[in-house]
Amino acid sequence: MTVVDEFVVRVARLVADEPSRPGDHHGVAGKLRRLCTAAGRTLSASGAGVSVLATGGMRGVAAVSEPAYEPLEELQFSLGEGPCLDAFTDRRPVLVPDLSDGAMSRWPGYASALHDKGVRAVFAFPLQIGAARLGALDVFRGEVGSLTPDEFRDALTFADIAVMTLLDGQARAVPGAAADGLDDEVVGQRAELFQAQGMVAVQLGISLADALARLRAYAYAEDRALGDVARDVVARRVSFDSGRP
Amino acid sequence: MTTVSAERLATLFVDVADTLVDDFDVVEFLQMLTRRVAGLFGTGEVGLMLADHRGRLAFMAASDESARLMELFQLQYGDGPCLDAFRTARPVTNVNLAAATAKWPEFAPRAAQAGFQSAHAFPLRLRKEVIGAMGVFGSATELDEADAHIVQSLADVAVIGLLQERAIHRGEVLTGQLQGALNSRIVIEQAKGIVAQARGVSPDAAFSLIRDYARRNNRRLSEVADTIVTNLPSLPHLGGH
Structure with a gap:
């Protein structure tokens, strides 16, 4: 219990210490942007993104670490394939340390788009609590290679904090509305x-x-x-x- | 009860920690906990109460009917070992009921009359939060420090499981609300597109038509949007034929 708490506290501090930027959205979307940037840096990634889903299979990008990753995150939705969707569907992390190793047949459209953008490895973590699923956290890397055990644990912790951020935002939302800032990001x-x-x-x-x-x-x-x-x-x-x- | 084997204790702790099952049921879980703890004592019965979100205690489970009555007496008359353990967040152990009338004027005589000689109670706590208490009512059973420690540890493990279950339940409710809210926004956009195409107007103009229709008919916007995407023909004003 205590050990787990320490990780959560440390990663939560990384997110809280992440400076805001002029273009940041308000509410939950802005917090998730800072989380993506902190996750990208901590995990030696070139970029990270969080996607959230609505019922009926509709998914949307909630936040990305850098604007350049918005189209990459969005493309999974356009193509209907990618690690984020698989992590969500299978309820487990999707770890692809080398995109040239089998990913082309798994996600023909998405893998080649990633490759064109210089992404060489991708890791996706489901955002879930109990039976409920919220979306996924994607981590993109420019170099081939696995996450270390410490990085893997940190990535899961970032995913947990993304879940807490979404749920806390939803707990404060006006009844019938989505968490502040998410409506515009995901649907608008x-x-x-x-x-x-x-x-x-x-x-x-x-x-x-x-x-x-x-x-x-x-x-x-x-x-x-x-x-x-x-x-x-x-x-x-x-x-x-x-x-x- | 100091003779409990390490093996039996280990099984007990695993049972009590096992809340992450698909069909987890709080009452069944607490029922199991009270029976297991009673099993440790041979001649003791166990009852358990939990506080709701306003801090009001309510009976939850008991190893048998007599222990259920002991919990209900305490709640009804406002004194007793569980209430003390809940209030102070500390265990109450080895109270001789025959000599406890000054301590618990209402509870002690009733418990003695029911045939119990001793009472103990353990707070259900996580850090500073106390969420309930578990009472152990026995014949002349004496608990030494090691016994008390084992029972308190079982209570602590049970609380972790319970809070986890509460957190997961809250998460599921909020996730449902978030998804529902996002989805109703999506449905409104889809409905705009449908009406725009059917009536040959822009999406903005389509939205005005939908909103006006909802107002005129005293219906919620999201409800009208739902009908548009599922059953447009029922709405001739909005393009259904």
Whole structure:
């Protein structure tokens, strides 16, 4: 009990000591950004990100250590594959110390995107308490190699503190609302994707889930970001019922 | 009870620490704890009370009916060993009930009448927090320091398990709230897209239509959005046909 507490206290201090930045979001999202940055530094990583999920399989990026990692974290959602999703689904850490070793067949789209960005190793830790699951913490490294036992323990502790941060934020939230700052981060930033999903569902007379699959397939085939395609759909520059996509 | 074997004690501690099972049930767990502790004593019975979030004690479990009555007497009449252990956060041991009428005017005579000769009680505590107390009611059983230590340790281990269970339960409730809140935002965006497409308007204009419809019909926005994504045809005003 005491030993575990010491780790939590030490890692919590690392997060608390992390200076805020001008662009930081308020509330929980800002705290998670500092956690990602502290985790990245402590774990000798090039970047880290926290993704949170809503019911119905919708996931969203809550925070990243550096803006450059936002698209990488987001891409897992666009492609529907990646270590964060696996860690969440399997309820256990996903450790890939060498991306060139089997990851290409596991996540064909995501692994090559990581490789293009200079990521050589990736580790993902589920954010969970009991049977409840909140999301995952991703740690990206520019060099091949495993986490040391100490780093592994620290990473799990960062994940625990991310859970506490989310739950404490939710405990203070207005009834019916999400923890302060998370609404905008997780949903607001991607509002157009959800709107496009609704529009495509009506255009083709299909379910929302199928509409998302069609949007993903289109983005993949055209080699474009899912968010950009969604914006075009909402602006009616792209329509799925005119025979074009 | 000083004759408990190390092996038996080890099993006991494992049982008491085992709260991380899928179908964990607090009452069953405490029931098991009282029976196990009573088993240590041969001629003793054990009862347990827990405090709610306002610090009010309530009966939780007992090894038998007589111990349940002892717990209820204390709660009803406001004195007794468990209340003392709860209040002081310290164990109360080896109180001879026949000579305890000054100490517990209500509880002592009733316990003696029920056939008990001695009483002990142990706080259920974690650091500074006391969440309840466990009473041991016996015939002339004397507890030495080692015995008292074993029982207190069992109580401490049980508390860790209980608090863990409480933390997990809170986590599950809050996770559900967070996911529900995020999800209702997502559904509203999807509903905007559906109405925008069906009515040939912008998402912003679609939102106004949805909001006005919700107000006119005295329905919650998220509820209307839910209906749009699941059953648009039932809402002809919003684009259903």
